[in-house]
Amino acid sequence: MTAVLSADTCRTTAIAKVSGADLQVPLVQGGECSYANFDYAASAPALAQVTDRIAELLPTYASVHRGAGYASRISTLTYENARESVARFVNCADDQVVVFTRNTTDSLNLLAQCVPGSTVVLDVEHHANLLPWNDARIVTAADTIEETIERLIGELCTKPAALLAITGASNVTGEILPIARLADIAHRCGARILVDAAQLAPHRRIDLQECGVDYIAFSGHKLYAPFGAGVLVGRRDWLDEAQPYLAGGGAVREVTIESTEWACAPARHEAGSPNVLGAAAIATACETLHALDFDVIAEHEKALTAQLTDGLSAIESVSLVRLWNDAPDAVGIVTFTVDGFEAGEIAAFLSAEHGIGVRDGRFCAHPVLARLGLSGGAVRASLGLGSSSDDVTRLVDAVNILVSNQRDWNYAKTAGAWNPVPETRPFLGAADDNAGAAECV
Known part of the structure; x- marks a missing residue:
């Protein structure tokens, strides 16, 4: 399947079918509307091809690697073929292997125990790429990418490091770092490079051989x-x-009472029954995204991001969040604050009265939010394959209603979270008094 779409088409429609695209959600003032999902950066909905593939595999789900039955053979082939699909998706080099994990955090913690030395990281990182490293040397990012790179060079050259662990695209702002250039710098300084591609992989083509990256991690x-x-x-x-x-x-080749002979990677780090359905889902997503063409995906997101950025920028009390003044590219993430409103209050209003889902809080990036003066958090609107121009218009219009003080409902903060008062929406059997009670960070 090859997608050929014009820029005008990309501006107005989604470019892939995702689960939940037809979801209708209740509104606090009564009635319901279609759900506008602006939380792709947290967890994206499943592609239709992925859900279809899982449904196809479920009847033959069985043990992997240790069964001679027909269903076990199918599951084993599915699992190992998924590894090959991922390898093609990122164009692995011959000396690179694909290890299946639970998520990006799991991947980074796995690699952290393998690093034979210190790791250099930026303060802008998601906690998953900030906390696992045994000997982390944290560099404060500058206001520009160029100065930030100079600081990284200074740190890498001052004292030998084994690894540079860097985000591919910020989960706070979507801004993309030049990973090929950083890979070259790390190698010249005698270090390897790991890219946290949780935000980058769904939005941009990654070619490990072309960019020279040693390790990459991302989540299904x-x-x-x-x-x-x-x-x-x-x-x-x-x-x-x-x-x-x-x-x-x-994870083993041979076990006796006296000794254990461990297998090589990837089996060495995949002990226990593997998540064959999860691996197959990732493989199907990789194959689908590759067929869509990442140039089309990027064009779609850039058009919608520009529409959202322009719309929010035109509202006087809205401020957009940026990490760098010279970032040449970004994935579809727009983070903002509104004068006079807490982030959680904005998110609660958008959801309750307009059926819009955004993320609020500090996005598991506390150090950089504190440095930016946003310890109270911000609102993040993130775009994906199912996003449309109509969704963006709804969000901008809703923020205009908020700042114009035309809300229909009252909101209160209880147990650290903002909720409409009274809450009238059903939550599919969940205890309504606990909805949103946990702090969103």
Whole structure:
């Protein structure tokens, strides 16, 4: 399947069918409307091709690698073929292997135990790429990418490091770093490079051989495959030399009472029964995205992002959040604040009265939000394959209603979260008094 879409088409319609595209949600003032999903950066809905593939596989779901039955053979082939699909998706080098994990966080924690030395990271990172490293050297990002790179060079050259762990695209603002250039810098300084591609992989083509990246991690649930699997792709030697991430069946070649002979990667780090359906979901998403053409995906997102940015910028009390003044590109994420309103209050209003889903809080990036003076959080609107121009118009219009003080409902903060008062919407059997009670960070 090859998508050929004009810029005008991309501006007005979704470019792929996703689960929930026809979802109708209740409004607090009564009635219902179609759901406008602006939370792709947290968890993207499943592609139709992914849900179809899972439905196809469920009748033959069985044990992987250790069964001779027909269903087990099918499941084993499905699992290993999924590894090949991921390898093609990112164009692995010969010395790189694909390890299936639970998510990006799991992938980064796995790699952290394999790194034979210190790791250099930026303060803009998601906590998943900030907390796992055993010997982390944190560099404060500057106001420009160019100065930030100079600071990284200074840190890498001052004291040898084993790894530079860097985001591909910020989960706060979507701004993209020049990973090929950073890979070259890391290698010249004697380090390897890991790219947290959780936000980048669903939006831009990644070619590991072309960009020279040593390790990459991403999650299925952000890649339109929310079935509990993630990926770590990278050079074999560190993975083969490290202790297994989990000790158990599947990670071994031979076990006696006196000794254990561990398998090589990827099996070395995939102990236990693997998530064959999750791996198949990721593989199907990879194949579907590749067929859509990433140039088309980028054009679609850039048009909608420009529409959203222009619309919000025209509202006097709205401020957009940026990390760098010179970022040349960004995935479809627009983060903003509104004078006089807490982020959680804005998100509650958008959901309750307009059926719009956004993310509010600090996006698991507390240090950089604090440095930007946003310890109270912000609102993040993120776009994806199912987003349309109509969705963007609804969001901009709703924010205009908010700042014009034309809300229909009252809102109160209880247990750290904003909720409409009274809450009239049903939550599919959930305890209404607990809805939204946990702090969103």
